[in-house]
Amino acid sequence: TTETQDRETTDGFHLVIDALKLNDIDTIFALPGIPITDFLRIAQADGMKVISFRHEQHAGNAAAAAGFITGKPGICFTVSAPGFLNGLTALANATTNCFPMILISGSSEREVVDLQQGDYEEMDQLAIAKPLCKAAFRVLHAEDIGVGIARAIRAAVSGRPGGVYLDLPAKVFAQSVAKDVAERSLIKVVDPAPKQIPAPEAIQRAVDLLKGAKKPLIILGKGAAYAQADAEIRSFIEKTGIPYLPMSMAKGLLPDNHPQAASAARSYVLAEADVVMLVGARLNWLLSHGKGKTWGAGDSKGWGKQQFIQIDISPTEADSNVAVAAPLVGDIGSAIGALNQAIGSGLGKVPAEWTGAIAERKDKNLTKMAETLAKNPPVMNFHSALNVVRETVKANPKAYLVNEGANALDFTRSIVDMYEPRRRLDVGTWGIMGIGMGFAVAAAAVTGEQVIAVEGDSAFGFSGMEVETICRYNLPICIVVMNNNGIYKGTDVNPRGDAMAVTQFVKNARYDMMMEAFGGVGVTAKNPEELDKALKEAIASRKPTLINALIDESAGTESGRITSLNPAAAKKKT
Numbered sequence: 001t002t003e004t005q006d007r008e009t010t011d012g013f014h015l016v017i018d019a020l021k022l023n024d025i026d027t028i029f030a031l032p033g034i035p036i037t038d039f040l041r042i043a044q045a046d047g048m049k050v051i052s053f054r055h056e057q058h059a060g061n062a063a064a065a066a067g068f069i070t071g072k073p074g075i076c077f078t079v080s081a082p083g084f085l086n087g088l089t090a091l092a093n094a095t096t097n098c099f100p101m102i103l104i105s106g107s108s109e110r111e112v113v114d115l116q117q118g119d120y121e122e123m124d125q126l127a128i129a130k131p132l133c134k135a136a137f138r139v140l141h142a143e144d145i146g147v148g149i150a151r152a153i154r155a156a157v158s159g160r161p162g163g164v165y166l167d168l169p170a171k172v173f174a175q176s177v178a179k180d181v182a183e184r185s186l187i188k189v190v191d192p193a194p195k196q197i198p199a200p201e202a203i204q205r206a207v208d209l210l211k212g213a214k215k216p217l218i219i220l221g222k223g224a225a226y227a228q229a230d231a232e233i234r235s236f237i238e239k240t241g242i243p244y245l246p247m248s249m250a251k252g253l254l255p256d257n258h259p260q261a262a263s264a265a266r267s268y269v270l271a272e273a274d275v276v277m278l279v280g281a282r283l284n285w286l287l288s289h290g291k292g293k294t295w296g297a298g299d300s301k302g303w304g305k306q307q308f309i310q311i312d313i314s315p316t317e318a319d320s321n322v323a324v325a326a327p328l329v330g331d332i333g334s335a336i337g338a339l340n341q342a343i344g345s346g347l348g349k350v351p352a353e354w355t356g357a358i359a360e361r362k363d364k365n366l367t368k369m370a371e372t373l374a375k376n377p378p379v380m381n382f383h384s385a386l387n388v389v390r391e392t393v394k395a396n397p398k399a400y401l402v403n404e405g406a407n408a409l410d411f412t413r414s415i416v417d418m419y420e421p422r423r424r425l426d427v428g429t430w431g432i433m434g435i436g437m438g439f440a441v442a443a444a445a446v447t448g449e450q451v452i453a454v455e456g457d458s459a460f461g462f463s464g465m466e467v468e469t470i471c472r473y474n475l476p477i478c479i480v481v482m483n484n485n486g487i488y489k490g491t492d493v494n495p496r497g498d499a500m501a502v503t504q505f506v507k508n509a510r511y512d513m514m515m516e517a518f519g520g521v522g523v524t525a526k527n528p529e530e531l532d533k534a535l536k537e538a539i540a541s542r543k544p545t546l547i548n549a550l551i552d553e554s555a556g557t558e559s560g561r562i563t564s565l566n567p568a569a570a571k572k573k574t
């Protein structure tokens with residue numbers, strides 16, 4: 001800008017913007033207030049895309065999703081104490097899920113905070129953030145902004161990605177710096193996520209194990225999707241002929257209708273496999289910690305007969321739950337690339353007994369699923385509604401699918417096939433509610449693609465106010481609220497009879513009117529035909545749309561598929 005050229009000095013505001021731009025960061029997710037309002041104004045005037053939210057948690061979730069989609073750290077700006085705390089849930093969730101993001105919060109002056117003299121929004125934010133993220137830094141002088149941003153970027157994307165906190169006390173923004181000093185202080189980060197080449201002997205160990213396998217299985221985690229090594233991964237899977245299972249956010253890395261996909265025989269392959277290769281997937285609770293009945297062991301604590309190969313960028317991931325026979329430390333692209341080299345044209349055929357047994361179960365289960373999906377009960381249920389979403393995604397494979405809820409999550413994951421990598425964004429490792437609108441805004445803002453957000457009615461409530469943000473930026477987002485009148489379902493009973501049950505909501509709520517309140521399109525869909533029509537119109541028009549899909553209120557189960565994690569009361573009822 002001309003303003004920039006005229007300045008003899010620059011200041012903290014401009015240095016932060018210059019440092020971000022120098023590192024190819026062009027988007028900021030934020031919520032204004034002291035001390036960042038002017039910063040956001042200047043950023044916008046300087047040509048950055050600034051998306052302003054209604055609550056910091058959703059701005060933070062948007063940054064995290066942008067990080068997952070692009071591999072560059074997503075940036076979230078908040079005000080001090082309460083704004084910072086609102087953003088912190090997203091930062092912790094990003095770290096848990098290995099999404100690269102940087103939360104930058106304004107803060108109070110150190111002198112006042114450390115003497116606890118009671119400043120406006122006083123809080124020792126750096127200390128609070130530290131245990132909840134991958135790294136945390138504070139900048140006290142404007143000439144250190146370049147280093148601060150550089151360190152934050154490296155920490156967020158190198159090795160195992162995650163959330164980083166950067167603390168910027170208010171006065172740093174206003175500090176002036178001589179222009180030549182300022183220019184020298186900026187750092188363009190070279191090779192922020194360096195490749196980590198796996199050791200040849202680790203590759204050989206993995207290949208030897210796979211060669212001896214009679215019932216091999218590959219599990220793709222969201223780390224494999226994040227790696228953007230799609231062609232290498234596909235080539236390895238197809239050359240070896242090994243059946244594979246995608247974890248939720250790895251769906252679409254290979255199309256879900258790929259002949260080697262074993263999702264429709266999931267419980268069979270997990271219990272029966274003898275050699276399991278984990279690719280950017282952790283043996284955490286989502287895989288029953290690699291042991292117990294899921295893995296074919298006799299009892300819930302027992303180990304199965306599997307030998308594990310684990311490809312992970314973190315050297316400490318192996319053996320976190322069960323023994324890993326062949327740990328393969330490296331980035332997914334380099335590791336799979338080295339495996340592809342080592343096996344040449346292939347490994348020899350996977351025993352037909354194994355692939356045949358899987359195919360048999362797949363056929364049976366897919367036929368059963370097709371029969372269920374073909375039903376059109378008088379009151380719409382998860383299956384008849386999601387059958388429509390399934391066809392919509394099939395016809396629009398580039399669309400992003402955001403998904404949260406309990407039953408709304410589990411059914412969508414198993415019913416709606418994905419065809420393109422990194423198109424499914426969901427509740428991730430924590431099963432956290434509230435990511436919906438933040439993730440949807442990020443996907444639409446960063447990629448320009450259509451977004452479909454399938455939301456439980458409870459799940460939607462956590463970030464529902466962001467429909468205003470969606471309308472304000474006129475984003476191509478279609479929200480489908482699976483409205484069954486409550487958390488899990490709407491039929492719970494309060495034995496006292498003096499109020500509704502704890503899981504119930506107002507019956508037949510008009511979520512569609514929330515979207516209309518801000519100028520978007522609101523539709524109520526009582527049956528699959530109405531849902532289909534509304535989805536088609538939303539995609540054709542690219543207008544912000546909310547479809548209030550009325551679902552049988554008795555449909556669904558408590559906690560969806562993880563009912564068993566609910567503690568059962570030990571006290572006997574009297």
Ligand code: TPP
Pocket residue numbers: 404405406407408409431432433434455456457458459460482484486487488489556559560
């Ligand atoms: N708070 C957070 C932040 N995360 C959570 N996972 C929960 C609470 C507990 N929880 C799990 S699923 C869920 C809640 C509150 C909502 C389920 O209801 P809904 O979204 O309506 O989905 P449905 O099962 O009806 O499809």
